[in-house]
Amino acid sequence: MSEKNENENEIDALEDENSAKKSSDTSTIIQYLSFVLGKEEYGVDILRVQEIRSWEPVSRVPNVPFYEKGVVNLRGAIVPIIDLRERFSLSKPEYTPLTVVVVLQTGSGSHTRIMGVVVDSVSDVISIERTDIQSAPDFGTKVSNEFINGLVSVNERMVMLLDVDKLLLLETLEQNDY
Amino acid sequence: MSIDMSQFHQVFFEECFEGLEAMESGLLSLDIGDIDPEAINTIFRAAHSIKGGSGTFGFTVVAEYTHIMETLLDEMRDGRRQVTKQAVDVLLGSVDCLREMLTSIQNEEDVNAESVAVHQSALETELNGESSANTQPNVVATPAINTAPSPIQSQEEDEEPEIEEEQGWKISFCPYLNLLKTGNDPVRLFRELSALGQLTTNVNIQDVPDFNELDPEECNISWDLVLVSDASESTVREIFSWVEEDCELELSPLAKPKKKKKPKVATPVSAPTPAVVETKEVIAPVIVPPPTTVVKKASSESDSAKNAPKASSSIRVDTDKIDTLINMVGEVVITQSMLGLIGENFTMDKVGQLKRGLAQLERHTRDLQQSVMNIRMLPISFVFSRFPRLVHDISTKLNKKITLKLVGENTEVDKAVVELINDPLVHLIRNSLDHGIEMPAERIAAGKPETGTIELKAYHRGGHIVIEIIDDGRGMDKSKLLAKAIEKGLVEESAIMTDKQILELIFMPGFSTAEQLSDISGRGVGMDVVRRNIQSLGGNIDIISELGKGSTIAIHLPLTLAILDGQSVAVGDETYIVPLVSIIESINITEKMLNKVAGKGETFKLRNEYLPIIRMREIFNVKTGAATKPNEGVIVVVEGQGALCGFLVDELLGQQQVVIKSLEANYRRVEGVSGATILGDGSVALILDVPGLVRLSVC
Numbered sequence: 081m082s083e084k085n086e087n088e089n090e091i092d093a094l095e096d097e098n099s100a101k102k103s104s105d106t107s108t109i110i111q112y113l114s115f116v117l118g119k120e121e122y123g124v125d126i127l128r129v130q131e132i133r134s135w136e137p138v139s140r141v142p143n144v145p146f147y148e149k150g151v152v153n154l155r156g157a158i159v160p161i162i163d164l165r166e167r168f169s170l171s172k173p174e175y176t177p178l179t180v181v182v183v184l185q186t187g188s189g190s191h192t193r194i195m196g197v198v199v200d201s202v203s204d205v206i207s208i209e210r211t212d213i214q215s216a217p218d219f220g221t222k223v224s225n226e227f228i229n230g231l232v233s234v235n236e237r238m239v240m241l242l243d244v245d246k247l248l249l250l251e252t253l254e255q256n257d258y
Numbered sequence: 259m260s261i262d263m264s265q266f267h268q269v270f271f272e273e274c275f276e277g278l279e280a281m282e283s284g285l286l287s288l289d290i291g292d293i294d295p296e297a298i299n300t301i302f303r304a305a306h307s308i309k310g311g312s313g314t315f316g317f318t319v320v321a322e323y324t325h326i327m328e329t330l331l332d333e334m335r336d337g338r339r340q341v342t343k344q345a346v347d348v349l350l351g352s353v354d355c356l357r358e359m360l361t362s363i364q365n366e367e368d369v370n371a372e373s374v375a376v377h378q379s380a381l382e383t384e385l386n387g388e389s390s391a392n393t394q395p396n397v398v399a400t401p402a403i404n405t406a407p408s409p410i411q412s413q414e415e416d417e418e419p420e421i422e423e424e425q426g427w428k429i430s431f432c433p434y435l436n437l438l439k440t441g442n443d444p445v446r447l448f449r450e451l452s453a454l455g456q457l458t459t460n461v462n463i464q465d466v467p468d469f470n471e472l473d474p475e476e477c478n479i480s481w482d483l484v485l486v487s488d489a490s491e492s493t494v495r496e497i498f499s500w501v502e503e504d505c506e507l508e509l510s511p512l513a514k515p516k517k518k519k520k521p522k523v524a525t526p527v528s529a530p531t532p533a534v535v536e537t538k539e540v541i542a543p544v545i546v547p548p549p550t551t552v553v554k555k556a557s558s559e560s561d562s563a564k565n566a567p568k569a570s571s572s573i574r575v576d577t578d579k580i581d582t583l584i585n586m587v588g589e590v591v592i593t594q595s596m597l598g599l600i601g602e603n604f605t606m607d608k609v610g611q612l613k614r615g616l617a618q619l620e621r622h623t624r625d626l627q628q629s630v631m632n633i634r635m636l637p638i639s640f641v642f643s644r645f646p647r648l649v650h651d652i653s654t655k656l657n658k659k660i661t662l663k664l665v666g667e668n669t670e671v672d673k674a675v676v677e678l679i680n681d682p683l684v685h686l687i688r689n690s691l692d693h694g695i696e697m698p699a700e701r702i703a704a705g706k707p708e709t710g711t712i713e714l715k716a717y718h719r720g721g722h723i724v725i726e727i728i729d730d731g732r733g734m735d736k737s738k739l740l741a742k743a744i745e746k747g748l749v750e751e752s753a754i755m756t757d758k759q760i761l762e763l764i765f766m767p768g769f770s771t772a773e774q775l776s777d778i779s780g781r782g783v784g785m786d787v788v789r790r791n792i793q794s795l796g797g798n799i800d801i802i803s804e805l806g807k808g809s810t811i812a813i814h815l816p817l818t819l820a821i822l823d824g825q826s827v828a829v830g831d832e833t834y835i836v837p838l839v840s841i842i843e844s845i846n847i848t849e850k851m852l853n854k855v856a857g858k859g860e861t862f863k864l865r866n867e868y869l870p871i872i873r874m875r876e877i878f879n880v881k882t883g884a885a886t887k888p889n890e891g892v893i894v895v896v897e898g899q900g901a902l903c904g905f906l907v908d909e910l911l912g913q914q915q916v917v918i919k920s921l922e923a924n925y926r927r928v929e930g931v932s933g934a935t936i937l938g939d940g941s942v943a944l945i946l947d948v949p950g951l952v953r954l955s956v957c
Contacts, residue, residue, distance in 0.1 A: 139942040140832060141921075141928055142878035151925060151934060151942050158934045158942055160925040193924045 108210045112232075114239055115182065115199040118170035121239045122199075123206060123232070128184050128244045130194060132202055135179035154183065154194065162248070163198040171200060186248045195248050206239065208232050213241065268572065270311050271364045275357070277304040279643060282353050285346055286646045293334075293341050301349075302331040308356070310500060314446050318453065319369055320359055326381045327352050328496075333385075348384045350647070352377050426455065426487050426512040427494050432480040433505040439475055442501045448483070450497045455487025484512065573673055575633050583633065586626040593619045631818055636676050638716045638725070639667035644680070645687055645714060652691045659698050659709040660691060669716040671723045672818040678795055679725070679815065682788040686727050686811055687712065689784075694731030694809055704806065706730065718817070722797075725813045734803040736760045761801045765789040793949060795819065796837070822918055824935070824945065826911035827894065830880035833943045834907075835916055835935060840948040842895040842902065844910055862904060864895065872951060873906045877930065898949035905951070918945065930954050 112123035138150030138161050147166035151158050161181060165171045181196040213230040229241040284301040288294075305328045312320035327349060333339035355377035362369045429451075433444065451457050460482040467478065485494065491509055498507050597615045600608050642664050653660040671679075695701075695710035702708055713728040736757060743749045743763045767786040792799050797815035816822070816839070824835035825844075851862045852871075860871040871893065874880070893904040916935035921928060921944070932947035 137941070139934075139944065141925075141931070141944065142880075143929060151921070153936045153940055153942050156919075156936070158919045158921055158924060158936075195924060 109207050110210060112206050112208060112239070112241060113182070113202065114204050114206050114234070115180070115202045117165050117168060117200055120170065121203065121237055122164075123208075123239045123241045124182070124184065124244050125241075126205060128186070130183040130185050133181045133183060133196070134177050135175050135181055135198065149198065152196065154196075157194060159183070159194050159196055161196040161198060165198060165200060173198070184244050184248065186245050193248070197248075206232075206234050208234075208241075216240070267315065267364070270315055271360060272572065272574075273311065274308050274360050277308045278353055278357050278360075280304045282350065282647055283643060285350050285353070286650055288341060288346055290341060290343050290346070295335065298331065298335045298341070302328065302335050305331055313450050314443075317363055319374065320356065320363070321450075322453070323352070323356065323359065323374065323378060326378065326385060327356075330381065330385050345384055348380050352381055427483075427485045427489075427491070428510045428512055429483040429485060429494065430480075430508040431483060431498070431505060432507075433477045433501065435476040435478070437477040437501060437504045440501070440504055442504065444477075444481070447497055447501065451483065451485055451494070454489040454493065454497075455485055457486075458484040460484075486512070573634070573636070579629065579632055583626075583629045586622060586629050590619070590622045590626055593622055627821075631672075631821065632670075634673045634818065634820070635670040636673050637668045638671055638676065638723070639664075640676050641680050641683060642667050642714055642716070645683075648684065648687060649691065649712065652688065656691065657697070658691070658695055660695055661709055661711050663711060663713040664715075665713060666716040669718060669723060670817075671716075671815070672820065674819045675723070675795060675815055675817075678791065679813075682791045682813070683714075683725070683727070685784050685788050687714070690727055690729040690731065690809070690811075694729040694733075696732050700732075704732075719814075722814045723817055725815070727811045727813075728808065729810075730808040733805045733808050734761060734764070734801075735805050736803075739763050761803055764801070765799075796822075796839070820918055821915055822945070823913065824916045825894070825913050826937075826943065827874075827892075827905075827907040828909040828911055829874045829878060829907050832878075832880055833911065833937065833941075834874070834878075835943050835945040836894060836896065836905070837932075837945065837948065838913060840896045840898060842897055844892055844894045847893050862893065864902075864904075867902065869895065869902050869904050871904045871906055875906070875908075877951065877954065896948050896952075898952040901952060903952050905946075916943075916945070 111126040113126045113129050114121055114123040116122075136152060138152050140150040141148065141160075147163045149161045149163050151160050153159075163173055166173050175198075180199055180202050182199055182202065183194060183196045186193050186195065213232050215230050216228040227242050227247040229243045232239050232241060281301045281304045284297050284304070288297055305324050309321050309324035309328055312318075312324065330339070330345070330349070334341050334345070339345075355374060359369050359374060431444070431447075437444070448457060448459060462480045462482065463478075465478045465480070466472070472478075487494075494509060495507075498505070501507075593615060597612070597619065600612050600615060604612075645664070646662055649660055649662040690712050695712065696704070696706075698708045701710060711730050713726070715724075715726040715728065717724055740749070740755065740760050740763070743760075743766070744751050748763065748766050749755070765785050765788075789799055792813055792815070795815055796819065797813060800812045800814075801809065802812070803809035822835075823838040825838055825841055827834055827836055845864070847862055853861050853863070853868070855861055860873075861868045862871055863869075891906050891908050892910055893906055894910075895902060895904050897903075916937075918933045919935055921931060921934045928944075930947055930951045931944045932950070933945045934942050935945055937943050
């Protein structure tokens with residue numbers, strides 16, 4: 081039984097890779113990394129996750145929005161760190177060695193960028209049937225849903241799936257602030 | 259068996275462009291009156307390599323086109339044809355055309371057939387106009403180029419009747435065993451042959467040993483070829499010229515023509531005959547694909563090909579430099595293993611040894627860094643070599659007599675600088691050509707030699723490279739400049755300006771003194787862009803000009819864009835890097851030297867000048883740390899945008915070389931910050947953009 085499961089997972093993983101490459105609708109299962117911000121649960125496409133690190137002090141960059149915490153040296157690359165908790169005004173930012181930074185890749189081809197986002201904690205890797213994803217309802221002007229790809233329910237909890245490319249397009253992030 | 263040729267394309271294109279540059283400079287240096295046969299040889303060789311290469315890669319259009327150039331050059335080389343200025347101009351035109359073709363092919367775009375046809379027919383006119391009149395009907399008439407009949411005609415004509423009788427060639431091609439090892443591929447030869455006409459190949463395999471004795475690197479096969487074509491013997495031999503020394507080659511005219519005579523063409527290039535190839539082979543199937551034609555119907559979009567060339571990202575490096583680098587790496591490895599040994603059984607009495615080892619490591623690392631940076635250094639001649647052509651073309655157009663003198667072409671500078679300095683230099687040289695140098699008559703009237711001189715000079719000074727453009731033209735009229743600036747409302751009428759400030763007016767946007775616009779210059783956009791480009795490279799630009807005697811424009815550029823000498827300063831508990839080049843001095847000031855302006859702005863008196871103070875803490879919103887009064891911190895006097903200014907920081911930390919990292923690669927542009935670097939402790943420090951900060955504080 082367990083062997084069968086493993087096989088299935090392998091196939092899933094393969095299919096995910098394919099889907100990422102072709103971005104076609106051929107595969108039906110997508111894996112997401114879910115994390116917690118305040119009391120809400122979010123997910124990002126696991127293929128966009130480069131690594132998960134613990135918080136380390138950043139170098140502040142002057143005159144940028146408050147949730148752009150600064151830059152760090154990630155093996156020779158200068159990588160900005162964005163606090164999603166502050167961006168979504170969800171929980172009080174506290175920085176301890178246990179604070180988690182998820183390093184995400186955005187863009188495609190030659191224009192990939194790397195950015196770190198601060199979250200409360202990373203919870204799980206979830207496999208989702210494409211057909212299970214519901215489109216996000218329109219929240220009107222109260223809440224912008226442009227970063228949200230869709231909603232999915234996992235074990236009775238709602239997980240919001242984030243569009244990494246849109247999320248980390250700083251210009252879009254910022255225009256809502258001014 | 260089949261090799262993916264596309265992997266070599268990049269190298270091929272680079273070689274071609276190098277070849278074209280060689281041809282161009284060769285052609286430009288040709289002295290019509292006194293021809294150096296070696297110069298022609300060089301041009302010929304470059305053309306020949308391009309032809310050979312493009313044939314190999316299947317770029318038939320290029321190969322065919324180059325072939326005509328080659329024929330022309332061959333005749334010049336043999337002294338059968340006189341080198342005329344006109345012929346040189348036609349050849350220069352074809353160099354441009356070839357470059358365009360290659361760029362199109364490189365970008366996988368369609369070759370602009372129209373422009374190729376125009377140049378090709380110009381070449382053919384040049385070629386045929388002097389050889390024989392009866393080939394004329396095959397040539398597309400060109401409006402632009404007229405051919406002056408030349409006295410040298412006889413030899414070409416002598417050959418003509420011969421060719422008419424012959425319908426083809428019987429070729430016996432017996433390569434030596436080592437043919438394949440020399441990198442030659444018979445298939446390529448056959449392909450070129452088949453472009454000349456109908457080719458039949460017959461393979462002799464009697465010399466092929468048994469399979470178990472067979473050495474695949476040896477060529478045991480020979481061929482009997484029948485080429486039905488009107489090509490001359492020399493044309494056929496030409497194809498084999500690469501393998502001459504590696505084979506036995508016999509050529510005999512065909513006794514009985516198989517096909518009806520074709521209309522005679524001096525060179526078979528304008529209409530390639532589709533090749534019919536019959537190969538009778540037993541082993542090693544030799545397949546000769548018919549020549550494919552890359553030319554498609556020309557479109558009017560040909561310009562876009564020029565506008566978006568693929569950036570070449572490779573670099574050619576002297577083997578010497580690589581050897582030094584390998585040496586240095588060896589040293590580093592040795593030091594590292596030595597340190598490892600000390601660390602393994604470390605006792606306190608080894609501290610001295612450890613210190614020595616670390617000092618050695620530091621030295622080697624610095625040397626290694628230097629050698630790596632050296633690899634990125636290219637001689638400035640990469641830029642300079644394009645200018646003789648530019649000067650040649652524009653001076654012809656303007657009817658001016660100008661010589662260009664290049665000095666210090668071997669001065670080395672970072673590759674990135676080389677790439678970015680080209681456009682500003684082109685602009686400045688065009689300006690000198692157009693506005694600087696006078697018409698010959700005017701020069702004689704002014705008591706100067708008829709021929710003007712533009713000197714392009716590069717040399718190292720300090721950590722900078724200086725590029726000077728010196729002309730002996732009319733110079734700039736300061737009163738006229740000032741009048742123009744007042745007229746355009748760029749300066750106040752009552753403004754008091756130094757000579758230097760007046761000359762710098764030409765860098766203002768929208769400033770042009772040219773009485774009329776030309777396509778060369780005078781639109782008033784340009785100098786401001788030139789200055790901005792140079793400043794974005796971290797350099798600056800100066801002008802010295804004397805009315806009637808000429809102008810000198812000096813560009814100072816950092817040698818490299820990857821490393822910078824910086825002064826670390828502390829602001830609160832943050833560290834920033836100020837580029838050392840922009841620092842004039844650092845001083846402590848007292849309350850007495852301070853003055854308030856309108857209650858807000860602050861200035862201080864440095865010797866006899868009042869300088870504005872920029873409080874880094876405020877402009878960067880630093881909340882930590884204590885020093886708030888100017889007299890508790892340090893004033894770093896910097897120069898940016900031509901103005902002096904004092905940055906108030908808390909403390910000076912130290913000077914160091916920093917590696918510049920882009921902040922934009924993963925993040926974005928930040929006002930007042932030009933980049934970032936990684937400090938010794940692994941943390942990130944931002945590098946200040948001094949001109950940007952000065953601007954930021956003013957606004």
